[in-house]
Amino acid sequence: MDSTMNPGLDHAAQGEVDEVDLIPVRTYWQMARRRFLRNRLAVVALIMLIVLIVLAVIVPTVTGLQYQTTDLERPYAGAEIAAPLGYNDIGQNNFLRLMKALQTSLFVGFAAVSIIFAVGVSVGAIAGYFGGWVDNLLMRIVDVVLSLPSLFLILMLVAFFGGGNVLVIIFAIGLTSWTTAARLVRATFLSLREADYVQAARALGASRFRIITRHMLPGALAPILVACTLGVADSVVTEAALSFLGFGISPPDASLGNMMSGAIDFMVRQPMAIVYPGVTLILIVLSASFLGDGLRDALDPRQRVEG
Numbered sequence: 001m002d003s004t005m006n007p008g009l010d011h012a013a014q015g016e017v018d019e020v021d022l023i024p025v026r027t028y029w030q031m032a033r034r035r036f037l038r039n040r041l042a043v044v045a046l047i048m049l050i051v052l053i054v055l056a057v058i059v060p061t062v063t064g065l066q067y068q069t070t071d072l073e074r075p076y077a078g079a080e081i082a083a084p085l086g087y088n089d090i091g092q093n094n095f096l097r098l099m100k101a102l103q104t105s106l107f108v109g110f111a112a113v114s115i116i117f118a119v120g121v122s123v124g125a126i127a128g129y130f131g132g133w134v135d136n137l138l139m140r141i142v143d144v145v146l147s148l149p150s151l152f153l154i155l156m157l158v159a160f161f162g163g164g165n166v167l168v169i170i171f172a173i174g175l176t177s178w179t180t181a182a183r184l185v186r187a188t189f190l191s192l193r194e195a196d197y198v199q200a201a202r203a204l205g206a207s208r209f210r211i212i213t214r215h216m217l218p219g220a221l222a223p224i225l226v227a228c229t230l231g232v233a234d235s236v237v238t239e240a241a242l243s244f245l246g247f248g249i250s251p252p253d254a255s256l257g258n259m260m261s262g263a264i265d266f267m268v269r270q271p272m273a274i275v276y277p278g279v280t281l282i283l284i285v286l287s288a289s290f291l292g293d294g295l296r297d298a299l300d301p302r303q304r305v306e307g
Helices: 007-021 028-038 040-068 094-130 132-147 150-161 166-174 179-192 196-203 208-245 256-266 272-298
Strands: none
Touching: 028 040, 028 272, 040 094, 040 272, 094 132, 094 166, 094 179, 094 208, 094 256, 094 272, 132 179, 150 166, 150 208, 166 208, 179 208, 196 208, 208 256, 208 272, 256 272
16 A cells, blocks of 8 residues: 555554654663662572671781680670670680671682683583594583582592692582583583574684683573572582681681580580570572572573563
8 A cells, every 4th residue: 555645644654654663672780780789588688698798808907817716714705895795614706706707608609700700601611622532532521520528528538638728629519510600611612602693703703712702601601690690609618617617717717617616615604605506607608609599590591580
């Protein structure tokens, strides 16, 4: 039908076009942010984790080595302004020790995750990109590491290379916990290896390193972020278990594990001494876990956001 015979059609079509043009076009990360903000539990977990990190950075930095100071005239003393959580059996400030322990645990968690990220992503990317015998060899190594009891392997490494050393604990945790990240990255790379844009990059003469880092790795970023977030919780728990058993960080240094271990001997006189580090450990683990769940849902492109 000629548009000159029915000008109303032109106006209706133009109105539809204008309405379509007004629909905002959101990027993948904008939609992921909206999905994450709709998850209230994940947002609360993120805020809680930020608060814990800020306390762990500021308080020990300002107070220095005061957490090691003993006052034998004030064992089991109650709460006061300078010590809101009271004192332990040798007159040490429980609050300052808890903040130092929080700093130590978070440092171990994030440092171990950096090793997990580096090793896991490298192994998974190489296995997924090259495939064939390279993939088979690397995955057999992953299977061997997975078949070993990780806690006993960490205990062996820490005992052999020196217990109480934070760096030894970090490397022991990182070198035994990278397998999950490697498998996730490998699976993503196997699905992206034959993608059109990867084939186009090969045809244009891009190097293997550039293809892996610039074209394929961003596509695997979502599962990597989730794995790293959950890895923080696992690393913190592992460090606390080592210190609780006496193979980790030892007094006068503070960690959540050795605070709980030391509080067992005087639970009758000061039962809250074991509650403070225990609750702090639970908060770290829950915050990291809920944050990981929220990131997994937010970064899933199959999820839809309305509004």
